[in-house]
Amino acid sequence: MVTPKYLTGDKPAIDEFIDRFDTFLFDCDGVLWSGEQVYPKTVETIQMLKDKGKRLVFVTNNSTKSRAAYKQKFDAKGIPCNEEDVFGSSYSAAIYISRILKLSPPRNKVFVLGEAGIEHELASCSIPFIGGTDPSLRRDMTPDDYTSIASGAALDPAVGVVLIGLDFHINYLKMSLALAYLRAGARFLATNGDSTLPSHGTLFPGAGATGAGIVRAWGAEPLALGKPSQAMMDAVEGKFHVDRTRTCMVGDRLNTDIQFGIEGGLGGTLAVLTGVSKKEEFLGEGKEIVPTAYVDMLGDLLG
Numbered sequence: 337m338v339t340p341k342y343l344t345g346d347k348p349a350i351d352e353f354i355d356r357f358d359t360f361l362f363d364c365d366g367v368l369w370s371g372e373q374v375y376p377k378t379v380e381t382i383q384m385l386k387d388k389g390k391r392l393v394f395v396t397n398n399s400t401k402s403r404a405a406y407k408q409k410f411d412a413k414g415i416p417c418n419e420e421d422v423f424g425s426s427y428s429a430a431i432y433i434s435r436i437l438k439l440s441p442p443r444n445k446v447f448v449l450g451e452a453g454i455e456h457e458l459a460s461c462s463i464p465f466i467g468g469t470d471p472s473l474r475r476d477m478t479p480d481d482y483t484s485i486a487s488g489a490a491l492d493p494a495v496g497v498v499l500i501g502l503d504f505h506i507n508y509l510k511m512s513l514a515l516a517y518l519r520a521g522a523r524f525l526a527t528n529g530d531s532t533l534p535s536h537g538t539l540f541p542g543a544g545a546t547g548a549g550i551v552r553a554w555g556a557e558p559l560a561l562g563k564p565s566q567a568m569m570d571a572v573e574g575k576f577h578v579d580r581t582r583t584c585m586v587g588d589r590l591n592t593d594i595q596f597g598i599e600g601g602l603g604g605t606l607a608v609l610t611g612v613s614k615k616e617e618f619l620g621e622g623k624e625i626v627p628t629a630y631v632d633m634l635g636d637l638l639g
């Protein structure tokens with residue numbers, strides 16, 4: 337049985353752990369902050385790691401913001417970060433569509449169930465899209481909608497992909513359009529499948545929850561391009577040229593962050609107990625996903 341090292345309050349063990357790594361991949365929601373509330377000593381901890389010469393990459397499954405929008409949030413919270421150091425699930429999905437799927441006309445458009453972060457990252461890769469934050473879709477279905485979806489008149493023939501992410505404005509009309517595109521042969525992708533979103537000190541429905549209806553209606557899971565997808569890890573490694581053996585994944589969720597690091601063959605993983613997963617999920621016999629070490633909160637790394 338692998339027993340993760342509890343680092344909180346153990347300064348020598350903390351220093352030894354940090355010295356093993358050159359790069360830290362940081363999850364955001366549930367590690368740095370809960371919604372708009374930054375956890376205590378987060379800023380100082382990030383600064384301490386930078387002062388030690390560590391490379392920090394922020395790898396978030398939250399698809400609602402683009403890298404640029406995240407840079408604004410980091411700046412507003414006083415957390416030192418460059419836009420290029422953010423690697424979100426929207427960006428991961430956009431480069432997958434751009435570099436792997438390589439869609440070509442006439443079916444190279446994406447129908448989005450999600451927020452502006454997805455739209456902005458698709459645009460950054462010159463990928464055409466519809467749906468998303470389109471205000472004309474934020475309404476009830478009408479009898480004409482049923483008729484035009486059924487006949488195909490409501491569908492854009494250029495759509496070749498349905499991409500779902502955390503959508504704060506999910507509704508029956510958008511789900512009906514997504515299902516119609518899938519039935520017409522569109523590829524089914526997701527930015528991520530997190531069931532819950534840690535925010536304001538509690539849990540809200542996550543991307544996996546807001547997308548669950550269309551997954552159930554279609555009857556098959558989408559290909560998710562966020563953590564724990566190794567397509568995302570490969571893209572991170574390709575962009576930042578990290579040495580995986582000298583890289584640590586820091587996260588609050590076992591089945592995304594810690595699994596991402598373990599399956600990616602990283603040198604270590606650090607679980608932080610301020611977000612989704614609880615220590616009872618990885619301590620004791622027969623646990624499937626076990627981090628290398630854990631702390632009560634990120635700021636404990638200050639010793």
Ligand SMILES: O=C(O)[C@H](O)[C@H](O)COP(=O)(O)O
Nearest residue numbers: 364365396397398533542543
């Ligand atoms: O539902 C979601 O999209 C996720 O819970 C959330 O955004 C996760 O973000 P992360 O913890 O990867 O920063």
Ligand SMILES: [Mg+2]
Nearest residue numbers: 363365366588
């Ligand atoms: Mg998280």
